[in-house]
Amino acid sequence: MIKKITFLILICFVVFSCKKDDDTVDACLEITNVIATNITTSIATINWTDPNGSDSYIVEYGESGFVLGSGTMVVETMTSTTLSNLNPETTYDVYVQAVCSTNNSSLFSDVLSFTTETLPVVPEFRPNLSELNLFSGNLGDLNISSRAFKYELNTQLFTDYAHKQRLVALPENTTMQYDGDGLPIFPDNTVIAKTFYYNIDERDLSLGRIIVETRVLIKINGAWETGDYKWNAEQTEATLDLNGSIVPVTWIDVNGETNSVDYEIPTNTDCFTCHHTYEDITPIGPKLRNMNFNVDGVNQLDEFINRQRLTGVSSSTEVSSIVNWQDTSESLEDRARSYFDINCAHCHIEGGTCEVQSTLRLAFETSLEDSNIVERKSSISLRISEYSQDFSMPFIGTTIIHAEGVELLRAYLQTL
Known part of the structure; x- marks a missing residue:
């Protein structure tokens, strides 16, 4: 009897075990x-x-x-x-x-x-700056799109102490082409933008800034066209404004002093006045000689060459350079001529706005004899030393005297 019971138990165990094996599910492996x-x-x-x-x-x-x-x-x-x-x-x-x-x-x-990829830059004057896709994220943060790049100038044009952010957006698979020490050849559909702003307090940049305008140059069918975008009070957008306007701005400088200007956003006619050579509109700042210096420890032109943004030249050593007008280790003459070059030469050259009414030729490469600086030094000193509309120099683009620039030029003129 015991043997029969034991046998039945074994049979049940085998049947149960087989049923359990039949129900086993294969593991679902990870993708x-x-x-x-x-x-x-x-x-x-x-x-x-x-x-x-x-x-x-x-x-x-x-x-x-x-x-x-x-x-x-x-x-x-x-x-x-x-x-x-x-x-x-x-x-x-x-x-x-x-x-x-x-x-x-x-x-x-x-x-x-x-x-995901970055939106392509739009080489058109759209109603809003954001539509050009020059910046990523919040527009007011001025984060440059990965499809554009920042550039700096060794000596900068004075605009009522405003700071400037400069950028270039080249069409995909194109470059700036070397064409001597001046402006490179930019391909069609290049966009150059310069944004003007003031830090609220130069002693504490965390307090933010006041962005006033973004000036834009676009090369369309071989010719440059100009446009200006005025920023709103909320600093969230800038709209195309070709008629110009005045924006009161107040800021605190590094010495803790409060400064105020009635900042003048130029009209499109004003843009042409400064940016034309003969009848053609041209950029002013991004000449190779004015970009040929170290930025964050690396030569800017070499960086452009290495990143295939500038072709036709193999090294920055093949390009001349102007100097930083604030660098006292440079000669007084080079500093003053560099200042003249960026602030004055766009009008005081052959084909410039002042070609006829002035004999001054103020490009850096122009010899002292041909510049006529010596002959006109009294007039230069007078017209840079006080602000008077329709008389002081620069003729447009500023509303106050650049005290530090005046000091430099006076010191230079006194040596002549």
């Missing part, structure tokens, strides 16, 4: 090789490898750092999906899960991160 391709400003294709041969997949995505379960989910039956309606210049995280059966899914894959 591998998740990649992103065909990335644009708003679309990306996600591909992956499935070791299971599953019939469906769950794709979850969101901006970088999102928590699983809070993202956007897509169900796919193929080993790829296209994500759309993405934001430009934004990093996204993507996870993929295989669904092997109704109650059997894999763990989510390792995270895939990718960044």
Whole structure:
């Protein structure tokens, strides 16, 4: 009897064990090789490898750092999906899960991160500055788009003590071409922008700034065109304004003194006055000789060459340079001539606005004898030393005297 009972128990155990083995479900393995391709400003294709041969997949995505379960989910039956309606210049995280059966899914894959492309710069004068795509993120932060680059000048033009941010946006797969020490040849659809602003308190930059205007040059069909964007009080947008206006600005300088100016945004006619040579509009600042100096320890022209932004020249050593007018280690003459070059020469050259009414020729490369500075030094000293509309120099672009510049030029003129 005992033997029969034992035998029955063994039979039941075997039957139960076999039934349990029959119910065993294969593990649903994790997705591998998740990649992103065909990335644009708003679309990306996600591909992956499935070791299971599953019939469906769950794709979850969101901006970088999102928590699983809070993202956007897509169900796919193929080993790829296209994500759309993405934001430009934004990093996204993507996870993929295989669904092997109704109650059997894999763990989510390792995270895939990718960044959408930046919107292309628009070489047109649109109603709002934001529409040109020169900046990324909040417009008032002045974060330059990755499709543009910043440039600096060794000696800068004086504009009522305003700070300036300068940038160039070249069309894709183009460069500035070397054409001597002056202006390079810019391709069509180049955009040059200069933004004017004041720090609220020069002693504490964390207090922010007041952005007044952004001047824009666009090369269209071989000719430069000008436009000016006036910033709103909220510092969130700038609108195209070709008629000019006056903006009262107050700031505190490094000495703690309060300064005020009635800043004059130029009209489009004013822009032509300074920017034309004969009948052609030309940029003033970005001459190679004025960009040939170190910025953050690296020569700016060499950086342009290395990044394929400037071609036709192999080294900055092949380009002459003007000096920083504030650098007292340079000669007084070079400092003064550099100051004349950036502040005055665009009008006082052949073909400039003052070609007929003045004999002064103030480009840096013009010899002292041909410049007529010696003959006109009394007139120069008088017209830079006091501000009077229609008399003082520069003729337009400033509303106050540049005390430090006047001191430099007077010291130089006294040596002649």
